[in-house]
Amino acid sequence: MTKVAQQEEPLVRLAALFRAFLIVSLCGFGGGIVWARRIAVERRRWISDEEFADIVSLCQFMPGPNIIGIAVCIGARMRGAIGTIAAISGFLVIPWAAGLSLGMVYLEYADLPVLRNILGGIAAAAAGLLIATGIRLLVPHRRRPAALLFAALAFGLITFAKLPLLAVLFSLVPLSIAVARIQSARAQ
Amino acid sequence: MSGATAPLALTAHLLLVSSISFGGFPTVLPDVRNFVVGTHGWMTDQEFANFFAIAQSLPGPNMILMMSLIGWKVWGFPGAVASAFATFAPPCTIYFASYRLWDRFRNVSWQQIVRLGLVPVVMGLVIASGTVMARAADTGWQSTLVTLAAAGLLLGTRLNPLWILLVGGALGGAGLL
Numbered sequence A: 001m002t003k004v005a006q007q008e009e010p011l012v013r014l015a016a017l018f019r020a021f022l023i024v025s026l027c028g029f030g031g032g033i034v035w036a037r038r039i040a041v042e043r044r045r046w047i048s049d050e051e052f053a054d055i056v057s058l059c060q061f062m063p064g065p066n067i068i069g070i071a072v073c074i075g076a077r078m079r080g081a082i083g084t085i086a087a088i089s090g091f092l093v094i095p096w097a098a099g100l101s102l103g104m105v106y107l108e109y110a111d112l113p114v115l116r117n118i119l120g121g122i123a124a125a126a127a128g129l130l131i132a133t134g135i136r137l138l139v140p141h142r143r144r145p146a147a148l149l150f151a152a153l154a155f156g157l158i159t160f161a162k163l164p165l166l167a168v169l170f171s172l173v174p175l176s177i178a179v180a181r182i183q184s185a186r187a188q
Numbered sequence B: 001m002s003g004a005t006a007p008l009a010l011t012a013h014l015l016l017v018s019s020i021s022f023g024g025f026p027t028v029l030p031d032v033r034n035f036v037v038g039t040h041g042w043m044t045d046q047e048f049a050n051f052f053a054i055a056q057s058l059p060g061p062n063m064i065l066m067m068s069l070i071g072w073k074v075w076g077f078p079g080a081v082a083s084a085f086a087t088f089a090p091p092c093t094i095y096f097a098s099y100r101l102w103d104r105f106r107n108v109s110w111q112q113i114v115r116l117g118l119v120p121v122v123m124g125l126v127i128a129s130g131t132v133m134a135r136a137a138d139t140g141w142q143s144t145l146v147t148l149a150a151a152g153l154l155l156g157t158r159l160n161p162l163w164i165l166l167v168g169g170a171l172g173g174a175g176l177l
Helices: A002-006 A014-027 A032-043 A049-060 A066-108 A113-141 A145-159 A165-187 B005-019 B025-039 B045-056 B062-104 B109-136 B141-156 B161-173
Strands: none
Touching: A014 A032, A014 A066, A032 A049, A032 A066, A049 A066, A049 B062, A066 B045, A066 B062, A113 A145, A113 B045, A113 B109, A113 B141, A113 B161, A145 A165, A145 B109, A165 B025, A165 B109, B005 B025, B005 B062, B025 B045, B025 B062, B025 B109, B045 B062, B045 B109, B109 B141, B141 B161
């Protein structure tokens, strides 16, 4: 990608991108963003805090795991398409292979009552972490009744009405954006 | 497991849902569960919950791993690889293209408005996913308590989530859930 060459800073090595996101992947237990910022902003000084915040916000409204989006964007920012591939490979290849092998071993013994109970306990706790993460990311919107209403609607339509995701997404998101637009027009 | 149609159907479905998995893959988990457990009966609710627990208890790309385990169950190793690709390739392509666009349209006001509208809906979906998973793992009031405690601890403390998962596993292993 020739566009990147116009920047004056020296090129980041692809191996460094690979290693950085391998670490993010292996350490980023539910908090991958923490590690991505620590490495890319604080330790390597590849990008500024502002730029990192930019990338995180962008990833927030794109599909897919946000942390992979951060890998894609930082890789693209540093080295273009090839940088993206290096960052994603670092994030995925080794942890995936290791995780799959471990998962196979787990499944081999999944019928043991003890293991089943352990997995049940982990699943219950993991469900709680998921709920908490959703709540935490809603906190910045807590003063906007419309935001809370749309969050509650999305929650209810999936949990209680059991509507398919696509139906919920494509009915609520345009409405919610329209309301946000009207409100911000009034505020000005 | 009906010949080649099962892995194809699974891969196609994962390609679709990963393209619309706003807010991360957990938002589409209820949909994947309906597809693989409900519609096709490739696995039981118990197995689905096991895959979730395994993926969440390992570091790395949890949801890609979970989909790989589902792919493995349906079609062995090729299924695992196909599911992994179907889960990460569409979002990666979209991320890359949108980063390029984003760079071009920095600081435009519609970006802020779209975020204000999109984020709350997405977070409602994330919380719903947690509830659906809690139901799949539900064995009584004790496991509900673990779910609530885990949520409370993550919100109220700076505890590493790994410890929360470990304690959940230990309580389960001790036969308390």
